[in-house]
Amino acid sequence: xxxxxxxxxxxxxxxxxxxxxxxxxxxxxxxxxxxxxxxxxxxxxxxxxxxxxxxxxxxxxxxxxxxxxxxxxxxxxxxxxxxxxxxxxxxxxxxxxxxxxxxxxxxxxxxxxxxxxxxxxxxxxxxxxxxxxxxxxxxxxxxxxxxxxxxxxxxxxxxxxxxxxxxxxxxxxxxxxxxxxxxxxxxxxxxxxxxxxxxxxxxxxxxxxxxxxxxxxxxxxxxxxxxxxxxxxxxxxxxxxxxxxxxxxxxxxxxxxxxxxxxxxxxxxxxxxxxxxxxxxxxxxxxxxxxxxxxxxxxxxxxxxxxxxxxxxxxxxxxxxxxxxxxxxxxxxxxxxxxxxxxxxxxxxxxxxxxxxxxxxxxxxxxxxxxxxxxxxxxxxxxxxxxxxxxxxxxxxxxxxxxxxxxxxxxxxxxxxxxxxxxxxxxxxxxxxxxxxxxxxxxxxxxxxxxxxxxxxxxxxxxxxxxxxxxxxxxxxxxxxxxxxxxxxxxxxxxxxxxxxxxxxxxxxxxxxxxxxxxxxxxxxxxxxxxxxxxxxxxxxxxxxxxxxxxxxxxxxxxxxxxxxxxxxxxxxxxxxxxx
Amino acid sequence: xxxxxxxxxxxxxxxxxxxxxxxxxxxxxxxxxxxxxxxxxxxxxxxxxxxxxxxxxxxxxxxxxxxxxxxxxxxxxxxxxxxxxxxxxxxxxxxxxxxxxxxxxxxxxxxxxxxxxxxxxxxxxxxxxxxxxxxxxxxxxxxxxxxxxxxxxxxxxxxxxxxxxxxxxxxxxxxxxxxxxxxxxxxxxxxxxxxxxxxxxxxxxxxxxxxxxxxxxxxxxxxxxxxxxxxxxxxxxxxxxxxxxxxxxxxxxxxxxxxxxxxxxxxxxxxxxxxxxxxxxxxxxxxxxxxxxxxxxxxxxxxxxxxxxxxxxxxxxxxxxxxxx
Numbered sequence: 050x051x052x053x054x055x056x057x058x059x060x061x062x063x064x065x066x067x068x069x070x071x072x073x074x075x076x077x078x079x080x081x082x083x084x085x086x087x088x089x090x091x092x093x094x095x096x097x098x099x100x101x102x103x104x105x106x107x108x109x110x111x112x113x114x115x116x117x118x119x120x121x122x123x124x125x126x127x128x129x130x131x132x133x134x135x136x137x138x139x140x141x142x143x144x145x146x147x148x149x150x151x152x153x154x155x156x157x158x159x160x161x162x163x164x165x166x167x168x169x170x171x172x173x174x175x176x177x178x179x180x181x182x183x184x185x186x187x188x189x190x191x192x193x194x195x196x197x198x199x200x201x202x203x204x205x206x207x208x209x210x211x212x213x214x215x216x217x218x219x220x221x222x223x224x225x226x227x228x229x230x231x232x233x234x235x236x237x238x239x240x241x242x243x244x245x246x247x248x249x250x251x252x253x254x255x256x257x258x259x260x261x262x263x264x265x266x267x268x269x270x271x272x273x274x275x276x277x278x279x280x281x282x283x284x285x286x287x288x289x290x291x292x293x294x295x296x297x298x299x300x301x302x303x304x305x306x307x308x309x310x311x312x313x314x315x316x317x318x319x320x321x322x323x324x325x326x327x328x329x330x331x332x333x334x335x336x337x338x339x340x341x342x343x344x345x346x347x348x349x350x351x352x353x354x355x356x357x358x359x360x361x362x363x364x365x366x367x368x369x370x371x372x373x374x375x376x377x378x379x380x381x382x383x384x385x386x387x388x389x390x391x392x393x394x395x396x397x398x399x400x401x402x403x404x405x406x407x408x409x410x411x412x413x414x415x416x417x418x419x420x421x422x423x424x425x426x427x428x429x430x431x432x433x434x435x436x437x438x439x440x441x442x443x444x445x446x447x448x449x450x451x452x453x454x455x456x457x458x459x460x461x462x463x464x465x466x467x468x469x470x471x472x473x474x475x476x477x478x479x480x481x482x483x484x485x486x487x488x489x490x491x492x493x494x495x496x497x498x499x500x501x502x503x504x505x506x507x508x509x510x511x512x513x514x515x516x517x518x519x520x521x522x523x524x525x526x527x528x529x530x531x532x533x534x535x536x537x538x539x540x541x542x543x544x545x546x547x548x549x550x551x552x553x554x555x556x557x558x559x560x561x562x563x564x565x566x567x568x569x570x571x572x573x574x575x576x577x578x579x580x581x582x583x584x585x586x587x588x589x590x591x592x593x594x595x596x597x598x599x600x601x602x603x604x605x606x607x608x609x610x611x612x613x614x615x616x617x618x619x620x621x622x623x624x625x626x627x628x629x
Numbered sequence: 630x631x632x633x634x635x636x637x638x639x640x641x642x643x644x645x646x647x648x649x650x651x652x653x654x655x656x657x658x659x660x661x662x663x664x665x666x667x668x669x670x671x672x673x674x675x676x677x678x679x680x681x682x683x684x685x686x687x688x689x690x691x692x693x694x695x696x697x698x699x700x701x702x703x704x705x706x707x708x709x710x711x712x713x714x715x716x717x718x719x720x721x722x723x724x725x726x727x728x729x730x731x732x733x734x735x736x737x738x739x740x741x742x743x744x745x746x747x748x749x750x751x752x753x754x755x756x757x758x759x760x761x762x763x764x765x766x767x768x769x770x771x772x773x774x775x776x777x778x779x780x781x782x783x784x785x786x787x788x789x790x791x792x793x794x795x796x797x798x799x800x801x802x803x804x805x806x807x808x809x810x811x812x813x814x815x816x817x818x819x820x821x822x823x824x825x826x827x828x829x830x831x832x833x834x835x836x837x838x839x840x841x842x843x844x845x846x847x848x849x850x851x852x853x854x855x856x857x858x859x860x861x862x863x864x865x866x867x868x869x870x871x872x873x874x875x876x877x878x879x880x881x882x883x884x885x886x887x888x889x890x891x892x893x894x895x896x897x898x899x900x901x902x903x904x905x906x907x908x909x910x911x912x913x914x915x916x917x918x919x920x921x922x923x924x925x926x927x928x929x930x931x932x933x934x935x936x937x938x939x940x941x942x943x944x945x946x947x948x949x950x951x952x953x954x
Contacts, residue, residue, distance in 0.1 A: 143856025155847035160869045170855045205945040
């Protein structure tokens, strides 16, 4: 931005942030320098732990103790700001620098109306009377595109949808007319359609009001769509900073190259996800896992799992019937069949009923009407023994690897538990070698068995979860957003692992995701869900190339697209035997 | 709101019926009420006559039905010890207990919430360390010991406050109050503090942990990022979120303060219902015990209902039947 004479909104020189601890100081941010011009959107991209958010927190003086700025200077429109001056920082926060956080569902105080929160914020920064502040609040809501702002301003946060809440958050951030906005993963928690709207809003507001925006994200698609320039961070340092087109099209640093190349591609189907670094050798064809009770080929049913006319109603029962008005139909007449050995994708926005289907298929939620058929048997009409067996064969990989492992159990115990519970082994002694084999199959060292889950990263935990599901010798895996909590490079590894296991063990899989590029890579067929109804169910490539339903088409058009740069290898050049 | 309230009210009925049954059955099957009444030299004929007179020869369910219907008419029978109607005895003493309980509850709430906020926001201040240590000591000691300690220091050694009784009282209708006279106030201070120690500690620690948690939540972080003044964040934005669990616990505590002020009342010879209950146990005065249990359960149920209504006012998510996240 040296071509214009305008002063930079934000100018950082040699910023370092230290987190002192007993084992010496951890440098979370190291010698970072960057500038943001008015109306410019600068993206900061990197994997978790790269220090992206710490840069944002350092500017606003909201570093978590004991973190502190150890070197460098931050200038806001030319004025040096000092994070140690608590009073000055408070006067600055909201007034000159605003922050937008990741999760709109938790960013608003649930016990105060939108109006109260806006009015309090406006009156903190602008000398307005209460009634003028109310008028200003309505105006701000209108500016961020909330319909009927005069009425909606009286609402409570829980009466807003996720996208509307993020709009309200943006209104709160903008109502003091700041010079700079730090947006920390502003759309990560939102659906693709809403994400596209919010990004457009941020872009328009930046241009119109000449506000500088620091957009922190891990999503390359978001970066390529809205940012003017991008800084790639790794381990607290900026490894590359340039115009967005230049970084994506011709990355100089090898880390940028790696980061861009692991992004799942929405444009073509590859056999495997590209992984940065050497691929692990996975010997999943274990004897024990293959010893499954295979059904006789003569009685092999057309579909392994089938939903017939399934409906599911929530909250219809009340002791005095008064809550009937709250009854909510999550699924309407859903018919779905999953063939043995196939990977069925399930996509849709949040609230469309994806997770309800997962719960019904897993037997965790009983359909209000309709049938769940497993291997030709009606699950709820089957004998107790059959049901127990179906339960063993159906296993689930959950979304959040941090809460789906019991923190009080050692990894080894976690994995052995299903084997012992389902009586697949006689005792612990017999289970142990199998457990070690399973750990090896998911790419973990045998030593991890003695440790507790907290010692592991998100990706490693998800491997442990997968090993646990395998321990009951499943035929059918339900993966509910298994990688949405993980970094892209880890995501690719986990997805490859799932795919290898699926192929080697001929598992059947229901793969739920909101990430369409991922779905395209891993699924054989895809079902699109909207408001509890199935819009479309077809072969993956057909669905992506020629969607039949208009909703599918609009969903596809909303994916933040990253033009796959030419320097990334063509699919034909990817070695087919990359498993080893 | 009305629908919600009516539904809550209806769900109370089975609870009340169940407690009535339990308190009636307990005293019906445990011990023989006739034994205390007729004396050792009574003949079998005397016993049978008295049993017929009092309806003890009727089947159990009929007796229970009569117990319920007369209770609904405000008739809990006659005390076997004093020979006066049970309801009169209890109503006479209820004001003393209620005044003591409510005063100590208000004290515990105000001091507990204030100290809880201070200890959460300024964990390193002298006041925080002091109140956390003292409250821990206070809660570890048995309640009667605190009462005796208070009497020893303030009544015996310093002679500032009376050690027992209620002081002078004023009658307003059937309610006797000690809060309109100087001696009444002097008399209530020590038992109220003694009764409040436990609740105070509980509320202090609860407010503190909740506050610490709320201060780390996203919406508080966002409120700070918007530059809102600390006073507004602490005492409005954060405190309101803190109060939801506190209200539950405080409500249950108020119930138990009223119901189980027995120890404090005994130590300070406070003429309340608790003391009446203790004396009744000594003489196995069944009608009083049954009525006392019933009244205690009414108090608990009422408080629970009030707590639910306070929730309703505090948390807008309940009002619209939205999903609480």
